[in-house]
Amino acid sequence: MNQYETVFILNPVLSDDQVKEAVEGYVEFLEKKNCEIIFIDKWGLKKLAYPIKKKNNGFYNLIEFRADSTVVADLEISFKRDERILRFLTVKLDKYAVDYNYRKRNNMLGKSKIAKEAEEVNLNNN
DSSP: OOOEEEEEEEEEOOOOOHHHHHHHHHHHHHHHTOEEEEEEEEEEEEEEEEETTTEEEEEEEEEEEEEEEHHHHHHHHHHHTTEEEEEEEEEOOOOHHHHHHHHHTTTTTTHHHHHHHHHHHHHHOO
């Protein structure tokens, strides 16, 4: 299984409940496809760099997950069919990006995931 992160921008005319419902819908979609959800981050309403579909703002959301490569194609088809989505981007993470995201989430900017796991093993053995 590979690790991916997808960022998608929702239409700014949606209410907070509709945004929450859309994000939960995509999380459920991934869970039904036997994906492991690692992290969800709602960045909120942000100004777009350029207008998309005559909109200047959008609700940014990020989902980091572990899945088979076939799931990404299904997810992107779902994004394309959803009128609430202005833009999306899904990226496969390499080992360095996975380590960086792990450190960023856990505020361990000085330690990598591998170093943290080695430290935990040493503490458990002593």
